[in-house]
Amino acid sequence: MKFDEPIPVTILTGFLGAGKSTLLNELLASDAFADTAVIINEFGDISIDHDLVHVNQRELMVTTTGCLCCTASSDIRTALFELYDALDSNAVPPFKRVIVETTGLADPAPIINQITMGSVPGAGYRAQVVAGHFQLSGVVCAVDVTMAHGTLERHFECMKQVAFADLIVLTKTDINTEPRANARPSDLLQMLSQINPAAAIVDRHGTEFDLASVFVPRRYVPSELGSDVEGWLALEQALADDSPSHDNVMDANRHSAAGIQSVALVENRLVSARNLASFVDLLNTVAGPQMLRLKGLIGLEDDPERPLVIHGVQHVIYQYRLPAWPSDDRRTRIVVITHNLDGSVVKSLFTAITGISARAKARMVATVLGLSALGAALVAVLLHTFHDGAVAHLEFNSAPAIPTSTGTTH
Amino acid sequence: MSKAAFALGRRAQRTGYPEAVQRLKLQTRKLLGLSEDVTVSVTELSCREPGCPDVETVIAILGQRDKPCIARFHKSIPDVTADELKTAFEPTFLSKKGAESKDQES
Numbered sequence: 001m002k003f004d005e006p007i008p009v010t011i012l013t014g015f016l017g018a019g020k021s022t023l024l025n026e027l028l029a030s031d032a033f034a035d036t037a038v039i040i041n042e043f044g045d046i047s048i049d050h051d052l053v054h055v056n057q058r059e060l061m062v063t064t065t066g067c068l069c070c071t072a073s074s075d076i077r078t079a080l081f082e083l084y085d086a087l088d089s090n091a092v093p094p095f096k097r098v099i100v101e102t103t104g105l106a107d108p109a110p111i112i113n114q115i116t117m118g119s120v121p122g123a124g125y126r127a128q129v130v131a132g133h134f135q136l137s138g139v140v141c142a143v144d145v146t147m148a149h150g151t152l153e154r155h156f157e158c159m160k161q162v163a164f165a166d167l168i169v170l171t172k173t174d175i176n177t178e179p180r181a182n183a184r185p186s187d188l189l190q191m192l193s194q195i196n197p198a199a200a201i202v203d204r205h206g207t208e209f210d211l212a213s214v215f216v217p218r219r220y221v222p223s224e225l226g227s228d229v230e231g232w233l234a235l236e237q238a239l240a241d242d243s244p245s246h247d248n249v250m251d252a253n254r255h256s257a258a259g260i261q262s263v264a265l266v267e268n269r270l271v272s273a274r275n276l277a278s279f280v281d282l283l284n285t286v287a288g289p290q291m292l293r294l295k296g297l298i299g300l301e302d303d304p305e306r307p308l309v310i311h312g313v314q315h316v317i318y319q320y321r322l323p324a325w326p327s328d329d330r331r332t333r334i335v336v337i338t339h340n341l342d343g344s345v346v347k348s349l350f351t352a353i354t355g356i357s358a359r360a361k362a363r364m365v366a367t368v369l370g371l372s373a374l375g376a377a378l379v380a381v382l383l384h385t386f387h388d389g390a391v392a393h394l395e396f397n398s399a400p401a402i403p404t405s406t407g408t409t410h
Numbered sequence: 411m412s413k414a415a416f417a418l419g420r421r422a423q424r425t426g427y428p429e430a431v432q433r434l435k436l437q438t439r440k441l442l443g444l445s446e447d448v449t450v451s452v453t454e455l456s457c458r459e460p461g462c463p464d465v466e467t468v469i470a471i472l473g474q475r476d477k478p479c480i481a482r483f484h485k486s487i488p489d490v491t492a493d494e495l496k497t498a499f500e501p502t503f504l505s506k507k508g509a510e511s512k513d514q515e516s
Contacts, residue, residue, distance in 0.1 A: 109453075156427045156454045156487060195428060228431075231451030235470045238478045239455075 006135035008217035009080070009098040009115060014142030015151050015158040016104030016293035016337055017313030019171035019204070023142060024101055027211055037095040039079045041103050076100060077114040081126045084133050098134065099215065104293065105157050105337075108139060108164040109236040112222070117237065137217035141165030141199075144172050147313060148188055150289070152195070154339075162192055163228055165199045166220055174205040198225045263343040265350045267332040270301040272354075273308075279353040280310070280317055283336070283346065290341040296334030297326075310334070430488040437492050438469060442499060448473050454487050469495070 014020045027033050079100075086092040102111065115136045117127060141161050144151075151158045162168065192201060202209055222229050276298060283291060294312030303321075307330075310319040336346050435450045444450065449472040454465065467487050471479040481498035483490045 152428060153426055156431075159427050159431070160453075191428070227449050228451070231449040231470070231472055232453055234449070234472050235451040235453055235468065235478065235480075238470065238472075238480070239468065 006133055007096070007098060008137035009100060009134045010138040010140060010215050010217070011100045011102060011108065011111060011136070012140050012142070013102045013106055013108055013161045013165070014104065014169075014171075015144070015147075015155060015161060017147070017311065018104065018142040018144040019169075020101050020104070020142050023140075023169065023171070023204070023211065023214075024099065027099075027215060030212060032212055033097075033215070035094065035096040037083055037092075037098045039076065039083075039098065039100045041076075041101065041106070075114055076111050077126055077130050080115070080130045080134050084129055097137075097215075097217065107157055107160055109160065109232045110240070112136060112139070112164065113233055113236055113240070135217075136220045138167065138215070138220055139165045140214055141168050142171050142204075143168055143188075143192065144313065145170050145185065145188060146172050146175055146316070149191070152191060159195055160232065162195045162199075163232075164222075164225065165196060166218070166225065167214055168192060168196070168199045168201045169204050169214060170201065171204045173203050196225065261338050261341070261343045263336045263338065263346045265296075265332075265334040265336065265347065267350075267354065269332075270299045270304055271332055272301045275354040276300070276308075276310075279350055280312070282349055282353065284312075284317070286345065286349070287338060287341050290339050291336065292339050293337040294334065296332070297322075298332045298334065299325075299330060426488050430490075434467075434469060434487065434490060434495070437495055438471070438499065441492075441495055442471070444471065452487060469499075471499075 012020050012024060024038070028036065028038070080098065083092075083095075083098065087094065100111070102108070114127075115130060115134060117131070141164070143162065148158075152162070189201065192199075202214065222233055280294070283294070291312065294310065294317070296308075296310045298308045298310060300306075300308050305325070306321045306323060307325055308319055308321055310317065312318075334350070336343075338346065431452045434452045438444070438450045451470045451472055453468050455468060465484065465486050467483040467485060467490050469481050469483075469490075473479075479499075479502060481495070481502070483494055483498065
């Protein structure tokens, strides 16, 4: 099957918690963006984002776990080829565009190469099909203005995401934060412009903001984004050619050794709101800036039918209730992404604080109290027995060792 | 709090990627006397595959015609020093240049 025109693919990137899913949800709610295929990639062993992105019946969603830029089994080329294959066999309704939401830790270079490099000599069948039927038509990068300074300084991935964008969307500009000397809006704009002078920058909460126009297909030309971008794409290809052991995709996971870990917490039982709050508070205290992201779908004891969605971006936590579970999977699922923090610490905290339900905890307390009372009674009985014995012993021993002379003489 | 945090595995943060990338590019250019039509690319990779280095900075010199000249450093971008650049690049790059000039003479 040959499409009349290549299907436009827009990459939506941005660091952890930058607001990518929020933008995507808003976009998909619009009738103009029906007939959209969405590819969502998540970093971690369990997927949550697909439950948090609302896809209507006219839209199609593919999810992958692992990292688009790293794992051969979940790479963007495979996902696009599978979409083509499904369309070709009429397994899915036609779609007009594809939006790829990357993990917040994605390096855009290999993703872009996987979409665009199919036309080079020696490319495989899948690569040729993808390059022939899909066209990269924009890279949108969401930037959380409340966190961007520190994130750009500390995480190379964030810098590359900004550099590869042809359009930057500033998010959370409606949140009032305490101004810091190095975090003025003008400083951030200057920093973004230094990294990427070519990208247009729009404010998500600006009066003239038009989300649909952000995702309008356009010509994406890496060379117009500067020598850094071209160099990264060339280097990525050179390294991929040089690494056959990794199935022509660079590294199986580029993130863990940089100290970044994804911890998956799954709980079948309902969680008490108080226990959850204690867990989040303690995690924030222990991890501080080492907690990059927390996201979860939680079944609470007080209203099991309405799960709680919790988002944490570094130290900022926000939450809301869903009217119902988005899928049949009703387990509590939390993903915590940390930097230089042992994942077992997070698991231990979660198990220690939320692993026991309030009812079980109450039963345990009652049992402990019961056992304490039983123990106290036992001690009292023993003491009483001991006391009686001791008195008897004293009474028995009260007879003098040497009988007192009563004056009887023999 | 900080003592508890360190006991639980926290470590110091690395900082300054935008500046560090620019510094390494400039130092490489200066060290090897590269012209403007040569691209210097700096990236950082990580991997947990057995046998692979953990964090790796990769610096590539991408000429118009040549195969890329690549140096790898088993540390993060901000930690790579000018001395390490010199040690990594000079022998490879200069021997390559030497071979090219011999070819031109012959």
